[in-house]
Amino acid sequence: MSGIDIIKAFDDPRLIGGYIKEQENSFFNWKVFFKSIYAIPMNQKERKIYRKFTERRRPPKRPIESVYCVSGRKSGKSLIASCLAIYTSVFSDFWKPHVRPGQKVYYPIIATDKIQAREVFQYCNGILDSNPIFREQVVRPLVWEIELKNSVVIMIRTANFKAIRGPLYIGAILDELAFMKDENSVNPADELIKGLLPGLIPGGKLIGISSAYAKFGILYSEYKNYFGKDDPNTLIWLSDTMSM
Numbered sequence: 001m002s003g004i005d006i007i008k009a010f011d012d013p014r015l016i017g018g019y020i021k022e023q024e025n026s027f028f029n030w031k032v033f034f035k036s037i038y039a040i041p042m043n044q045k046e047r048k049i050y051r052k053f054t055e056r057r058r059p060p061k062r063p064i065e066s067v068y069c070v071s072g073r074k075s076g077k078s079l080i081a082s083c084l085a086i087y088t089s090v091f092s093d094f095w096k097p098h099v100r101p102g103q104k105v106y107y108p109i110i111a112t113d114k115i116q117a118r119e120v121f122q123y124c125n126g127i128l129d130s131n132p133i134f135r136e137q138v139v140r141p142l143v144w145e146i147e148l149k150n151s152v153v154i155m156i157r158t159a160n161f162k163a164i165r166g167p168l169y170i171g172a173i174l175d176e177l178a179f180m181k182d183e184n185s186v187n188p189a190d191e192l193i194k195g196l197l198p199g200l201i202p203g204g205k206l207i208g209i210s211s212a213y214a215k216f217g218i219l220y221s222e223y224k225n226y227f228g229k230d231d232p233n234t235l236i237w238l239s240d241t242m243s244m
Contacts, residue, residue, distance in 0.1 A: 004091050006034045006084075016083055019130040029053070029244050030080060033237055037064045037205065053239045055228035066234040068208040068222045072241030077209045078116065081173045082123035084207065085109050088171045089152040090137055094203035095170045099151075105201065106167045108155045110192060112176045117144070120175060121156045159188050164195045171204040172196045178213035178220075190218040 009015045010031065020027065032049045035042050039060045042050060050059055071077055089107045099105055109124075111117035124146060128134045139147040146154040157164060159180035174180070177189040193206065200206060210219055227236040 005040060006038055006087050007031060007040060009087050009091060010034070010083070014131055014133060016087065016127060019127045020079075020083070029239070030076070033069065036060065036235060036237065037067050037207075039063045053237050053243070054235060055238075056230050056235070058230055060232065060235065062232065063203075063205075064233065064235040065204070066206050066222075067237070068210075068219060068226075068235070069237040069239075070210060070212050070219065070223065071237070071239045071244050073211050075239070075241045075244035077211075078111075078120050078175055079123055081109055081175045081207070081209055082120055082127060084205075085154055085171070085173060086124060086127045086134075088205070089148060089154050090134065090150075092170060092203075095168075095201045098201045099168060102151060103168070104147075104151050104153055105170050106153045106155050107171050108157055108164060108169065108196070109173045109175060110157050110159055110164070110177075110180075112179050112181070113158055116175065117156045117158055124154055124156070159192060164192060167199055168201055169196060169199045169204055170201055172200065172206050174206075174208045174210075176210045177208045178210040178217060193218060 009017070010020060011017050029049055032042065032046045034040070035046060036050055036054065036059060039062050042059055047059060051057070069077070085107050095105055109120050111120055121144060125141060128138055128146065137148050137150070139149055144156045152170065174189060174192060180189050196206060208219060214220065222234065223236050223238070226234045227238060
């Protein structure tokens with residue numbers, strides 16, 4: 001399944017749109033976020049929202065591969081992370097020239113702890129079970145993985161950088177990366193990113209999505225370096241809970 005852009009997938013009640021229940025205008029801004037990172041043309045209203053949350057002058061001309069979304073608590077970030085993972089895993093095919101026939105590729109969603117990981121996993125299962133088109137794509141759900149017929153495996157992991165080295169990735173999401181802690185109470189997000197990048201297939205997106213936490217760590221450094229800049233490779237989106 002390919003050739004469907006993310007907005008069409010979210011609008012179609014037979015696809016992700018059948019799982020998402022829009023409330024007032026809250027999801028409209030998330031769609032502008034999607035258009036931003038996939039370089040989908042925007043109308044005048046959408047451009048205004050884009051500039052408000054990125055402080056960039058012009059929308060990207062090509063898809064962004066390094067994305068950091070800083071949004072308030074209860075803004076639906078884990079649901080959005082799950083939807084992005086499902087969309088990429090089911091509909092994308094940019095990765096196929098880079099693998100051998102039958103070779104598995106992975107889409108990891110990395111959560112802060114097992115409680116959050118379970119929530120994300122439930123979202124992913126819920127989306128895939130919400131309509132017959134998606135159900136047909138599932139080979140089998142495992143404890144923390146979902147294998148699809150197109151050789152993509154959606155994997156849910158907690159923040160352990162040692163566990164993510166090796167496979168080929170078609171994308172990756174770090175959910176609440178500002179709050180990640182390892183066994184030494186150190187934020188391992190930068191090590192996770194270093195471990196993911198060598199396996200990330202060209203065209204795959206590395207997405208960090210989190211509430212704001214402190215003025216240190218990889219999320220803050222990326223914000224400081226790229227927020228408000230028309231960089232072709234990295235985009236920072238900054239919003240509050242009520243806006244999203």
